Amino acid sequence: MDLTKDAAAARETLRTMWTIRRFEEAVDDLFARGLMHGTMHLSIGQEAVPAGACLALREGDYITSTHRGHGHCIARGAELDAMMAELLAKETGYCRGRGGSMHIADVATGNLGANGIVAGGVPIAAGAGLAVKLRGGEQVVVSFFGDGAVNEGAWHEGVNLAAIWDLPVVFVCENNHYGMSMSVGRAFKVQRLAERAAAYGIPGVTVDGNDPQAVHDAVSDAVHRARAGQGPTLVEAVTYRWKGHSKSDKNLYRTREEIESWREQDPIARFERAVAGTLSEVDIAACRDEARDRVREAIRTASAAPDARADSLTDAVYAGSDR
Amino acid sequence: MTAVLDATNTRTLTYAEAVREALGQAMEADERVFLLGEDVGTYGGAFGVTGDLVHRFGEERVRDTPISELGIVGAAVGAALAGMRPIVEIQFSDFTAQAMDQIVNQAAKIHFMLGGAATVPMVLRTPGGSGTGAAAQHSQSLEAWFAHVPGLKVVMPATPADAKGLLLAAIDDPNPVIVLEHKLLYKQSGPVPDGAERVRLGETAVRRTGGDVTIVATGVMVSRALEAAETLASQGIQASVLDPRTLRPLDDQTIVDSVTATGRALLVQEAPKTGGFMAEIAARIVESSAFGHLRAPVARLCGLDVPIPYAPQLERAAVPQVEDIVREASELVNRW
Ligand SMILES: Cc1ncc(C[n+]2csc(CCOP(=O)(O)OP(=O)(O)O)c2C)c(N)n1
Numbered sequence: 001m002d003l004t005k006d007a008a009a010a011r012e013t014l015r016t017m018w019t020i021r022r023f024e025e026a027v028d029d030l031f032a033r034g035l036m037h038g039t040m041h042l043s044i045g046q047e048a049v050p051a052g053a054c055l056a057l058r059e060g061d062y063i064t065s066t067h068r069g070h071g072h073c074i075a076r077g078a079e080l081d082a083m084m085a086e087l088l089a090k091e092t093g094y095c096r097g098r099g100g101s102m103h104i105a106d107v108a109t110g111n112l113g114a115n116g117i118v119a120g121g122v123p124i125a126a127g128a129g130l131a132v133k134l135r136g137g138e139q140v141v142v143s144f145f146g147d148g149a150v151n152e153g154a155w156h157e158g159v160n161l162a163a164i165w166d167l168p169v170v171f172v173c174e175n176n177h178y179g180m181s182m183s184v185g186r187a188f189k190v191q192r193l194a195e196r197a198a199a200y201g202i203p204g205v206t207v208d209g210n211d212p213q214a215v216h217d218a219v220s221d222a223v224h225r226a227r228a229g230q231g232p233t234l235v236e237a238v239t240y241r242w243k244g245h246s247k248s249d250k251n252l253y254r255t256r257e258e259i260e261s262w263r264e265q266d267p268i269a270r271f272e273r274a275v276a277g278t279l280s281e282v283d284i285a286a287c288r289d290e291a292r293d294r295v296r297e298a299i300r301t302a303s304a305a306p307d308a309r310a311d312s313l314t315d316a317v318y319a320g321s322d323r
Numbered sequence: 324m325t326a327v328l329d330a331t332n333t334r335t336l337t338y339a340e341a342v343r344e345a346l347g348q349a350m351e352a353d354e355r356v357f358l359l360g361e362d363v364g365t366y367g368g369a370f371g372v373t374g375d376l377v378h379r380f381g382e383e384r385v386r387d388t389p390i391s392e393l394g395i396v397g398a399a400v401g402a403a404l405a406g407m408r409p410i411v412e413i414q415f416s417d418f419t420a421q422a423m424d425q426i427v428n429q430a431a432k433i434h435f436m437l438g439g440a441a442t443v444p445m446v447l448r449t450p451g452g453s454g455t456g457a458a459a460q461h462s463q464s465l466e467a468w469f470a471h472v473p474g475l476k477v478v479m480p481a482t483p484a485d486a487k488g489l490l491l492a493a494i495d496d497p498n499p500v501i502v503l504e505h506k507l508l509y510k511q512s513g514p515v516p517d518g519a520e521r522v523r524l525g526e527t528a529v530r531r532t533g534g535d536v537t538i539v540a541t542g543v544m545v546s547r548a549l550e551a552a553e554t555l556a557s558q559g560i561q562a563s564v565l566d567p568r569t570l571r572p573l574d575d576q577t578i579v580d581s582v583t584a585t586g587r588a589l590l591v592q593e594a595p596k597t598g599g600f601m602a603e604i605a606a607r608i609v610e611s612s613a614f615g616h617l618r619a620p621v622a623r624l625c626g627l628d629v630p631i632p633y634a635p636q637l638e639r640a641a642v643p644q645v646e647d648i649v650r651e652a653s654e655l656v657n658r659w
């Protein structure tokens with residue numbers, strides 16, 4: 001699908017990216033004003049990856065997400081007020097205030113969880129793919145992870161399982177150049193992380209992760225292969241994180257110029273230019289305003305909701321009535 | 324035994340600074356000592372503990388690693404076997420789970436399995452504990468896991484002075500030592516000796532002496548117990564506060580002596596109750612001669628048997644607070 005020529009697709013892509021951007025800007029602001037606690041990992045600058053990838057999915061498909069997971073959750077169609085409520089530690093949040101940003105997930109949209117453990121979701125994605133295969137279903141699983149995850153043992157074991165069993169999994173690496181302060185150049189001997197696919201006998205492609213079209217094309221191909229029973233693919237989407245890794249980051253490991261040069265490749269501004277022939281100025285502004293309004297509304301709704309309740313903590317540990 | 328600090332040679336440092344000072348002094352004194360871990364270099368460590376050490380000792384000896392906990396700890400085991408003195412930082416103690424094979428099946432057992440022919444003199448430093456809103460996978464207190472494994476030594480410094488002195492002793496030790504720091508303590512300050520004085524592993528510190536009840540606490544619970552003891556004193560209850568400091572080796576004699584004197588024991592840990600280390604201390608007390616002196620059942624005050632939640636009020640409710648210690652201790656004294 002051509003996201004820039006099809007007006008509906010263009011609008012949806014733009015809306016998703018703006019919603020992620022506005023949501024995270026709002027979170028950043030709430031945090032700075034002391035209204036949000038814990039820690040936050042923001043994906044500002046990386047919005048094209050979840051937007052392009054999730055457009056290739058259908059209802060019923062699964063994703064596994066990461067510590068930097070607001071974008072994945074939004075791109076799968078989660079409710080912003082339940083997300084915001086979670087971050088504000090409310091009873092109405094997706095995890096009833098128990099998980100926070102690092103565990104945010106709308107299970108109804110197939111999101112099997114953000115994850116506080118780097119690469120934690122990768123073998124889980126293989127397992128979800130195995131479930132689909134055992135049931136003989138048509139679903140696919142998209143596993144999002146960062147460049148840093150690619151050096152965890154769990155990553156290798158998960159990818160290999162998916163490969164040897166031809167599981168319907170698409171491994172989407174959000175290569176934002178750093179795992180915290182560790183640059184990809186220092187953490188890898190390979191030039192492209194997609195080269196790792198060869199070790200497992202699966203296709204690996206590297207795409208411009210600031211272009212939703214490029215991400216979408218690569219993930220769509222991989223999804224087709226997966227649905228056709230041809231097994232997993234590794235898609236490396238090269239992008240950049242504008243903000244610090246988390247709130248403790250002083251950005252000592254990269255230069256202002258480097259950050260600035262990537263801000264100039266803003267995936268949203270680029271896409272707005274690319275769709276100029278398809279969407280009018282008014283259309284584009286409407287996408288932007290809609291995102292802003294939805295986020296504002298989510299903050300209003302979530303703020304008015306009751307705080308997470310401490311009284312039922314021990315009841316929440318085990319599933320089922322038999323505690 | 325109480326560690327006696329020579330007041331003339333101390334200054335005030337934070338717990339994190341005290342750890343950094345120990346690392347720096349150990350690296351200055353012994354070329355075999357080196358650090359490895361995620362973001363320990365330019366970033367200065369996830370909690371800022373290694374700070375500027377990379378500028379003092381260079382990237383070879385303050386070695387940033389990829390995100391590969393099993394590989395990092397395994398590399399430390401190998402380097403230790405081959406004559407070095409590696410110190411690993413794992414960013415959150417929760418991620419020792421990734422490295423458990425190298426910690427439990429390798430580091431802990433190699434000396435024994437090889438009939439004493441080899442040693443694994445390494446240190447693994449890692450912060451545990453809740454209180455930062457980091458939720459279930461970044462807030463655990465896992466000391467009982469390690470204490471259960473023969474071959475590991477397990478250290479839980481509760482003060483800046485101990486953070487330095489115990490770490491120096493751990494670095495000297497010919498065995499793998501797990502040092503469980505606490506993230507809430509990193510910014511707490513206290514007197515720390517200038518020099519490289521060691522605090523011997525296996526000596527319970529008596530932080531406060533009182534005749535009515537013995538409170539045994541570890542990690543961040545030590546300062547909470549001391550605060551509780553002040554409140555209790557204002558209510559006429561005198562508490563002893565004991566800090567075992569090392570779980571393996573464990574100086575249980577100092578605990579037994581104190582409980583023999585007070586007749587009451589309140590054991591406080593942040594970790595969930597079931598299978599926690601305070602169960603071990605309770606057993607040591609009732610197995611000892613202190614049993615005959617008990618005036619009350621041995622009591623435990625522990626974290627709830629739940630993963631640590633994100634919401635601040637839930638997180639607070641999941642682990643003992645000062646007021647909980649006051650309540651439990653006074654009930655123990657008033658009821659029995
Ligand atoms: C097993 C594990 N090790 C370390 C961490 C600490 N940590 C959290 S995110 C992160 C960097 C992850 O880098 P990457 O996978 O590239 O994702 P990014 O943060 O760049 O999105 C690290 C080291 C963790 N959460 N889990």
Ligand SMILES: [Mg+2]
Binds near residue numbers: 147180
């Ligand atoms: Mg990264």
